[in-house]
Amino acid sequence: MSMSGARGGRERLVVIGGDAAGMSAASQARRLRGPGELEIVAFERGHFSSYSACGIPYWVGGDVAERDRLIARTPEEHRARDIDLRMRTEVTEIDVARGRVRARDVDSGDESWTSYDKLVIATGARPIRPDMPGADAPGVHGVQTLDDGQALLDSLAHTRGRRAVVVGAGYIGVEMAEALINRGFEVTVVNRGKEPMSTLDPDMGRLVHRALEGLGITMVNNAEVTKVHTGEDGRVRAVATEDAEFPADLVVLGIGVRPQTALAEAAGLPLGTHRGLLTDLAMRVRGHENIWAGGDCVEVLNLVSGQEQYVPLGTHANKHGQVIGTNAGGGYATFPGVVGTAVSKVCDLEIARTGLREKDAHRVGLRYETVTIESTTRAGYYPGASPMTVKMLAERRTGRLLGVQIVGREGAAKRVDIAAVALTAQMTVEQMTALDLGYAPPFSPVWDPVLVAARKATAKVRPR
Amino acid sequence: MSMSGARGGRERLVVIGGDAAGMSAASQARRLRGPGELEIVAFERGHFSSYSACGIPYWVGGDVAERDRLIARTPEEHRARDIDLRMRTEVTEIDVARGRVRARDVDSGDESWTSYDKLVIATGARPIRPDMPGADAPGVHGVQTLDDGQALLDSLAHTRGRRAVVVGAGYIGVEMAEALINRGFEVTVVNRGKEPMSTLDPDMGRLVHRALEGLGITMVNNAEVTKVHTGEDGRVRAVATEDAEFPADLVVLGIGVRPQTALAEAAGLPLGTHRGLLTDLAMRVRGHENIWAGGDCVEVLNLVSGQEQYVPLGTHANKHGQVIGTNAGGGYATFPGVVGTAVSKVCDLEIARTGLREKDAHRVGLRYETVTIESTTRAGYYPGASPMTVKMLAERRTGRLLGVQIVGREGAAKRVDIAAVALTAQMTVEQMTALDLGYAPPFSPVWDPVLVAARKATAKVRPR
The missing domain is CATH 3.50.50.60 (FAD/NAD(P)-binding domain)
Known part of the structure; x- marks a missing residue:
């Protein structure tokens, strides 16, 4: 007797972890398959679902007035969409052979098994x-x-x-x-x-x-x-x-944090060198047709280095969830990898990076040139023009862009997106010099700082 | 007797027009070739050289305190770098056959011929x-x-x-x-x-x-x-x-403005349907080995439509000048074309566009789908999060990105650069959904608004 048979023909999707990756997956699967076709059960051991961990510093600092502003969707909202989200319930074992998970009520200590046809592991990270x-x-x-x-x-x-x-x-x-x-x-x-x-x-x-x-x-x-x-x-x-x-x-x-993968490891699922779960392009755990994993518990392919990396970021977790939910819901989507983009700020200082640092390039055997330029966020004569520094790495000979780092004031950080797209498209720094970027004095000098860096890098990798 | 021979073996580069394109070309050529190798003569009929016309509204509005802040390089500064810039001197004829131009002193009315080995036409635009x-x-x-x-x-x-x-x-x-x-x-x-x-x-x-x-x-x-x-x-x-x-x-x-090409037309140089000069990828006037043209007097290839377009913008003029100066100075560079990016603001409203509008797509025979989404410039819970609207056009069937338009508040406009790079790389909207863009609550919702649009467009061009 098949397990799904026991559920009257409905498939059951079980999700471990009620935050970004897990609940995005559940929501997207629900969008594609109604409750008559697909039952969705999600386990979360904490008190909250679908919240923005990235927002915590701003809540602590007072920029965000209250905790609930960080919650994208409450357990009740998930349940209203026919997702059986069980809070304060911790999964303690995955039984891959029999297709079931054991869950424990954190408060009562009661344990029970739940079978699955499809499983999503989104157990997140634990702080070091x-x-x-x-x-x-x-x-x-x-x-x-x-x-x-x-x-x-x-x-x-x-x-x-x-x-x-x-x-x-x-x-x-x-x-x-x-x-x-x-x-x-x-x-x-x-x-x-x-x-x-x-x-x-x-x-x-x-x-x-x-x-x-x-x-x-x-x-x-x-x-x-x-x-x-x-x-x-x-x-x-x-x-x-x-x-x-x-x-x-x-x-x-x-x-920092580490992937929370003890449960997956105990179940014999494949972990990488950073102890994160290894998945394929459809975010399936490698070697497992019906188990997906995403968010802070997986490793991702860095498209520039060609190696797996551990990048616990909410933006990836949401994308993973979307891809997993699409696939688990019978559609098709892939997550090709990351280029290593991250932005941050301290007061009015903006910090951004994408691609490889010098030591990353060394480590993976790439030879490179670097340039660092100073420019401004707006036309020099426009009020509020502030300094920004752009460092760029390009591969020797080919001139392929390898990475960009930016430190500057307001308007500096998001410029890293230009490089993030260029990295994805495997552009050379010379191709970048011709990019048709938005220019007007309130937004940029006539040569955007990223283009200034690209010009200088071009001259360095290919004199004249 | 060759003309360059008459100058003791030195070549002479003549530049018509002393603003962005012309003087960028002159400066770049000078960087590559010293005065012992290359003589550079530039003619400008007005009172100013190398200024930011784009900055004029901000000077008029009082954001920029004085006119001279808009001048990137004065005639004296150009001359100090061995560029013979002759102000208030208007070129009245180009004699292509004999390789010379006739120039008139605007104040005295005196006219004389100057021969060239290489010519740069950067005569700009005239207002309608x-x-x-x-x-x-x-x-x-x-x-x-x-x-x-x-x-x-x-x-x-x-x-x-x-x-x-x-x-x-x-x-x-x-x-x-x-x-x-x-x-x-x-x-x-x-x-x-x-x-x-x-x-x-x-x-x-x-x-x-x-x-x-x-x-x-x-x-x-x-x-x-x-x-x-x-x-x-x-x-x-x-x-x-x-x-x-x-x-x-x-x-x-x-x-608006029109290309100022009467001089070029009289000399028999090729104009396009918008009355701008037609150039090749090296910014040479088509069919002429030693004449280049750039800035507001030329047409440029739109890489999305595959057709020439008239886009008088300072940012293109500067790039043209850089490419022309590199080539005229003995190096090699190309200007592959534009994707039609422009940004602007009125008070705190930001406006941006790149690629094709609906009517452009119609005109060039492309079938497309459009989506329009509402999002915010920062995480919804972060102070200063403001609404922004993104419209996206994607080609039917292939899903190739065709264009993006953005209207919103602070932080909205420069996001168009993401689409500008994606257009250059001929990405599909589905490829865009996986872009690794910078995310942190002060900079973006966890799904950047451009990605939200790309997701919606993907669903429309390729259901599921």
């Missing part, structure tokens, strides 16, 4: 917690979930002192630094790398470093946190590195 | 002046040159009344409407078309129409100006159409 004394002390916060954000906000409200230490200087680290400045804290950022924003080359990271200092943030590079000191009340008092100690009334951990 | 009574009355202004801008500013200072009529609702028209509002005028825009911004489809132009009205601008569509009425002092008093009369203390003409 440093393995050191005091890391779990009151006053030390992660910022990955809405619950984390709420705990941090509560802590902000009750903390008397005004000294905050942010551990990590990547996207979350710098966004949290801004949030804490907005909340009136003195902020120190402790960073393991040479410069903040290790997703940039260090020469571009240095520009971010200077700008952070200009905002009154104390930036400590080349420093690994070894211990969190607590006071008599057990609450955080200071953060220690090998060389120094930084008084702290509050500590925010922003040192 | 309506052929009607009163068009030359005091108080009626064009805004093409710095001299025009100065005359208009003088007029603003002396005009008692505060009623202005702008004739034409294209880029210049709407930019001048904003400038005059900034100067405290009541502004009426009289427009021949169905809606303002005829570079957009009328349904998108309607959004501009509404926004202009929201700014307090009176918008009169479907109206052709037939007469300018003058008062007893001879100065403009009103503008008349067939049906109505609009009191006016000041009139600004923004009804």
